[in-house]
Amino acid sequence: MTVTVGLRPEQLVDPGLHATGDPHEVWRWMRAHAPVHHHEAGDLPAFWSLTRYTDIRSVYRDPGTFSSARGVLLRPVAMGEDPGGGTTLALTDPPRHKALRGLMADWFSTRAVRELEGYMRDAIRAVLARAVEQGTCDFVHDIAGRISLYVIGRILGVPPKDHEDLFRWTNEAFLAHTSLAAHHRFMAYFVDLMDQRLEHPTDDLVTSLVHGTIDGEPLTEEEILLNCENLVGATENGRLALAGGMLALLEHPGELRRLREDRSLLPGAGEEILRWTSSATHSMRTVTTPTVVRGQRIEAGERVVVWVPSGNRDEEIFDHADRFDIGRAPNRHIALAAGEHFCIGSTLARAEMRILLTEILDTVGRIELNGPVVRLRSIHVAGPESIPLSLAGR
Template sequence: MTTATGVPADAPPAAPRCPVAHAVTPPAAGGCPVGHGGGIDLTDPLLHSDGDAHAVWRAMRRHDPVSRRTAPSGHPYWSVTKYDDAQIVLRDHTLFTSERGTLLNILGTDDPAGGKQMAVTDPPRHARMREPLQRALSIKAVEAHREAIREVVVRLIEPMGDGVFDFAEAMADLPMAVTGTLMGLPAADWAQLTRLTTAAIAPDDPEFQLADSPEATLDTAHRELFAYFQDIVHARQKQTGDDLISFLMSIDLNGRRMSLGEIMSNCYSLLLGANVTTPHVASAAMATQAGTGVLEDWAAHPDLAVRGTEEALRWASPANHFMRYAVRDVELRGARIAAGDAVVVWLGSANRDEDAFADPDTFDIRRRPNRHVAFGVGSHFCVGHTVAKVSLRLMFTEMLSRFEDFRPAGPARRLRSNFVAGYSHLPITARRRREPGPVGY
């Protein structure tokens, strides 16, 4: 007698098949890398640069969606991979706080910026810091800079038709030029600021290390960036202008202005947030869709500029994770999380959740609805999302109307980081259109 699968009924049970074929960090001997905490180190930057994190997350969503894990440092944390669970953790500050830190690189150490920097401050104080800045970065305010942003985009992509073009390197300069202009930072400083912010989010990447270890690199990047903004703020105190830093200095927090430390911390956060998102969305779309027909389809339908950009954001999920700490004991999908436990939400996994998105592993420029969490959710939804979206729509529109026949021209190099899913190098070729294509934005 056999079962419906054709296996003899009296055959011994087969050993469970591991759902992940390979990973950079090998599983414990004889074990599956995802089950019951597994042997795969999700914090390992190599998993995200040289491995297949999406295969790991796919298996975890199915077999172990909320799992307790331990970082190499010995500090435990909970890993969350499902969309609905991500919504709970990131939305409800009464259950999960941001003030102890939001990134894995400080797991086990409370963030000294907690309660001072907007990204690591809970409501209601968070709202008092955020609301004025949100108005300053509204769609109306950003649209006033649209032509200036378009000029930056055109300048960066203009050499694309002249041979092999490193698309990732060009895109790395886009957010710095835009945000640097909005913050009133000298153009001569942009290249160094881009390098310092990249080192801060990818201290394990040999190309961007500033010292002899990731820890020393992170420390050096932080010190240099904060020293830079200290000098800038001192200069603005003598002569304010029409820029975001001057605006931060004017925000009223219950009858007082931000301290020097608060202003510097929020300048750092704004610049980091910009450099984390915009370039890697464009590069991920190019790296995976060049030569597939998707970009040609998009070029032929410029009315899909908004939906195409939203899909590129979902697809790339450039901010790889956000961390929170449980305020009190809470149960999530049957897992009992104790007060004080660190909880890490993998945004790239939530944005490929089969229960939230139809055919999630397909890049669909017509996807609707598309409630991705690339910018986070809730009160901490990225304050600069409008700048990022306008920049990306302009970039895709100008690129697709001016160039065609995008092809890989060498191996891509992914950024070695567990926080940013992105590319440091992406050589491509493209051909200039004889006549500009239709423009949709």
């Protein structure tokens, strides 16, 4: 098999490609020529890459064959397996996954999100007003990051006075590309919060975890803490989707004009932003029993990595897949996964996007780039690390 000069599947594990190169060029070649590709072990374990939409969706929808319990992200061999394996919502398989999800689902339901909309709108208006008053901002840090963190903080039961501390700790971990579980102040805070809710239950998600049971047994302290860490850590995907959406609209001014002129496009714009940004770059599974994908046998114990942005640009599924189109319909993207592991925060993510775009259209008259955009150096999440903007109110 001959790979076009300059294009090699092995480049996908180079964070530099995702920061300054074009991984979509590599994925496009792989979809055409190597949709099932084996990567030899190195710093990372050996794994199979899947780049076609139908294969990725099939993996998501078959947790019996493709297990999440041993980790869902590529980790250097030297680090060993993910310590949250079999413990957190992201790293469990049915039936435990379903039971654990049941303890959290009410906090992310359509009704719960509807009740949160007033809070989200107030929080968004506050951060936008501050940015307009200053005249400049970093959209990722000052707006998208704060919105995502403040909202999950409220759901978990973190008092508003502590939101900025939580925001600072998560930023420190995200910028260092380390797990929140390794941030001692973050974990100590949630140990204290867990103890408080054990003695004084309130109406929040931490209380649900502390007092919840699975098969009649309470969750362990480690399970509660790691699930809190997992939920807060997921705000990185939220901030990247919000920030990536703003960047996409700025880079496609015609689509921004369409949205200003026709607000009925808002729901579709949100879906296209999710497809276009695909902030979760990859998801890994471990094969539990020998299986065949496109004629290639994959053995039990081997790892399979699905590249979500590639699936969301698959030419077999999406017409003009490399075009950003807020009126795209249908738009059956897999940015929020599928099957058992369909994103528990999907309704919340869509509401945040809709309210943010609405408030920007209503209150911001001028918004433009004010410097170079910096993209993340990561194979795990995709999107802008910094978007410097200048903006003014209406």
